[in-house]
Amino acid sequence: ARILAFIPLPAKSHHFAFWPVFRELAARGHQVDYYTAVPLPNPPKTLRQIIIKDLLADLHGQMSMKGMMELNAPGQTALISEMSLYVARKLFEEEPEVIKLVNSEEKYDMVILEAYFAQEYATALCHKFKAACVSIVPLLDATWVNEMSGLPDNPSYMIDFKADTTDRMTFIQRLKNVYIWTSTTLFSYYYTVGPQQEVADKYIRYPGWESRPSVVQLARDMDLILVNSHVSLGYPFPKAPHVKEVGGMNLAPNKPLPKDLQDFMDSATDGVIYFSYGSNVDMNELTREGKFDAFIKVFRKLKQKVLWKWKGSEIPKVDAPNVKIQEWFPQQDILAHKNTKIFLTHGGLMSLIEAINHGVPLIGTAVFGDQPKNLRFVEHVGIGVQLKYDNLTEESLTWAVNEILGNPSYKNSMKKRSELFKDRPMTPVDEGVYWVEYVLRHGKVLQPASARMPFYQVYLLDVLGTLVVSALLALWLTKRTLRAICSLCCGSKQNVVPKSKKRQ
Template sequence: MPLHCVCGIFVFLSVCLISFTPPCDGGNILVFPVDGSHWINMKILLEELHARGHSITVMRASSSWYIPEKSPLYTSITMEMNEGFEDFFEVYLKENMRAQREGASALTFFKLTKDFLSMISIAHSMWTDALTQIFDDEHVVKSLMDAQYDLVLTDPAIAPGVILAKYLKLPLVLNVRWITSGEGHFVIAPSPLSYIPVPGSGLTDKMNFIQRVQNIFFYGIVLFQQKFLVGPSYDAICDKYIEGGCDVISLLQEADIWLFRSDFVFEFPRPTMPNVIYIGGFQCKPAQPLPADLEEFVQSAGEHGVIIMTLGTLVNALPKEVADEIASVFAKMPQKVIWRHKGERPSTIGNNTLIVDWMPQKDLLGHPQTKVFVAHGGTNGVQEAIYHGVPVLGIPLFFDQYDNLLRLQERGAGKIIQLADVNGHSFEEGIHEVLHHDRYRQNMQRLSRLHRDQPMAPMDQAIFWVEYVMRHKGAPHLRTEAYKMPWYSYYCLDVLLLLLTAVTVLLLSTLAIFRFLCCRARRTTKSKQH
């Protein structure tokens, strides 16, 4: 066949295929993210949404740590906010680590809890002030209305995005693991405290009586936080700007879709709901080649392999004495070490240890030379370690990190050393155990196989459900109406009261009848005797 005929047929078929491809109109998405490590998650999702043709607007604070004002991914709306929280946060982190090093005690626990609740209260107050400024600015409100967004995508660890969606009457998608007070499941799904551990409790799904008491105590702290520290700030805004009023918990329960950054390879099994979509590990991808100098350093380790260590985005360095102890242990090991450390250089550092300000964590975890990941237990790092099958030696510092690492330890894929217990001896024992006991790597690789064995990649799931909400202008059919019920109806206490009343009336009536019959029989007997 002549070449020009072949080309003509190819062009014809291409035109036909294009003609039969369903159109995909880009949506218009308003994003209200949370700063810090939460933004890393949100940005990865925004990159994929942008690549698929969606228009994105991001609301950010003028004092934002990581969210730039200008980006090829989105246009931004900048809110004026007072600076200073970052300094307060750094002071809290340092004080937290210092208190842990002094040793565990009831006094230390209550002090850390008080400081944490105080910090959370300040953060929410700052954001409610910023939201008030938005609602009071007619030009900003008009521009938000005129933009005709299709939905609001927000991280509900802070609640302004949730309230803004209600104000603009837009469908709501949550990129979530944490809400304003604790873990997201607890406000949307049945959560029996007999086997579902409250974050911060340090418990698993197997609890004895004393541990169940402890679990309820920690749940009480969560309720106190929401009722007295977080809720009142947002309630005031709801009462002023939302017709009919509202509260944060009800607004969360009204959300159309929950993109939940976890999965049951990692999480303990528990009840869930149809509008909760699990996207744990959605940020994970196959490893890319390392920069040439880093690849050369990794390969120089030979058969011994490489250990990598990082404490995430929030902590630049451990206390000096801890860093020196860890560095001295690394110096004695045959492995090469890559350590993200931005504080004072440890005096005991060895020639085998490379100190860096930043590392390509995903690519290093996916490198065949990487043997152990020394980490603080942040959600991103734990999920990336699972994806690449690298066992973890964990040093939890604060927030959810101990709970994350506990889940790995329960599955035999990691080991925890508390910061208070870190010294040369304990760290050396821990690193050698994870490095030389094959069960840690085998268990983690089993988790990796389970995590990867899914009908649809977590990122594809996330994008599908965001676009699903845009196509159908919400997903109310997946949402429970239970949140509209008063608490006594939810737990059927009114039904129980009715049944108890009915049974009581029946028993009393039966008793009264028997008494009446007995008394009548006695009177009849006496009258016959006379």
């Protein structure tokens, strides 16, 4: 089959999660055209990469780590929406390959998108190419995904990725979760979708585009939704039949470490602590806010060695022989080493998956998006501890390291969680590819009717409205009838003349 993978948003972890599916589809003989700002290394011959610019590069550094932490649920939704729209407009105005795609007469059997991360405009490509439509989702539990799939959230126990709570909520937590669910749903319908529709109508034009369904209708009409989740990574909840969990596709077979790293880790008889806040957090902010010194003071006193991945303008020099700071480390291979004892993380989903796969307990500090929820889950199931950013001090870090190293329950819980993660009938990549090929063979057979129904029908608002109006009408008629009966009765009594008066 010919497959178009159109993933223009340059969020590296989102691409890393689904690269293996694109690679495996190409290895199985499918022709994959991959539009991306994050190119896949050494792609197969049948995977053609159309590389576009990192259109968010100009925005990097405009919002601080602290600023992102302070955003509420609508603020996070707005930020994601604005970034996506910024990329979309520049794509269709400045990227010749994307403009060429819109005007092309190519034939595709399937289009793979990241539609639900504020990229609903791209669903117009499914209509243009008259192709099966698949959306990939790099997060766990997302209110908007469930809304579009036709099986909306029940906020009494289903948690949006922006809510830092467990599935066992107090009344106040349920109240907050309802707020997040309501604000996310309404904000997405009335703030995000309008501009997405404008982008599609302005830029994605072709013969017949005028009769195209709205981007919301197209986003609801997915043949398949692949979600980077698994029961071991979060809380179980019901999903529509065409929503498939394939969390862990980013995992790769272990490879030998470079010799300097292998020697460093092999010689760490007391263990290694691995420290990485992912590919988006600027470590220079730790320096500016005095957090860097707290980390160094703690690390310098440890018997363990430390590998610290540094993302920033300049790697600092530290007077600590047990600390090695570099711009990049082979994270999965380090976590796989028997001497790795702790993973200091920002709580990103990819890092959580890799830590669980290799059974390494976590010390987490959340920054944005799904990270607070991920780390709340880590605490709840006993596979690590969480430190708030404002509480990153020498004392709190020392406590966290000693807690993980001195309490075997974290390692034991992580071992059980790892066993749960690995207990599957097939690998995540094989499962993802299986469902893609299933849809190529059979079409929309997995999609429930609710996915194509407008929200007022899914929520039975029209039925409830009819019942309420009928009840009010019945009350009104009853009131009018009783009033008429009373009037008749009272009128009859007044017309009756007493016998005594008649004699007179």
